[in-house]
Amino acid sequence: MKRAEARQFDSLLPRVTFEYFVRYEAGANGRVTWEVKDCGEQAGDPQAGAGRDFPLCVQATASMAGGRLFLVSASVGTFRSPDFANPVVRDVVVVEPTGESEQLRTLSDLPAALQKKKPWSRDLRDLLPPLG
Numbered sequence: 001m002k003r004a005e006a007r008q009f010d011s012l013l014p015r016v017t018f019e020y021f022v023r024y025e026a027g028a029n030g031r032v033t034w035e036v037k038d039c040g041e042q043a044g045d046p047q048a049g050a051g052r053d054f055p056l057c058v059q060a061t062a063s064m065a066g067g068r069l070f071l072v073s074a075s076v077g078t079f080r081s082p083d084f085a086n087p088v089v090r091d092v093v094v095v096e097p098t099g100e101s102e103q104l105r106t107l108s109d110l111p112a113a114l115q116k117k118k119p120w121s122r123d124l125r126d127l128l129p130p131l132g
Contacts, residue, residue, distance in 0.1 A: 012108035026062035067097030
């Protein structure tokens with residue numbers, strides 16, 4: 001999944017691996033964790049879902065400098081029939097240090113969303129006159 005071309009997720013993305021795209025957007029000091037899960041479909045009584053084939057998702061969570069993070073979740077088939085060749089982006093979310101979050105429409109919206117919202121402390125320092 002990490003080695004899939006980013007364009008498989010969104011035709012407007014560059015010809016790089018999905019892993020490279022996520023790490024690049026996270027920044028030099030960012031940390032990325034990867035998780036394979038059930039796309040949030042499996043809940044409640046485990047017996048209720050017995051025998052059911054749940055959608056399989058891969059989620060990248062990037063923790064960025066300044067306390068920001070973003071999450072990208074993509075559906076990659078089901079547990080019984082994974083299809084890593086045809087991923088479908090389900091969620092792209094940017095979370096600010098304040099807890100505010102922004103749901104993006106497409107993965108290609110991520111770079112612009114990350115650039116327009118810098119951590120507030122950096123912006124504030126830029127606006128204040130020097131002391132002394």
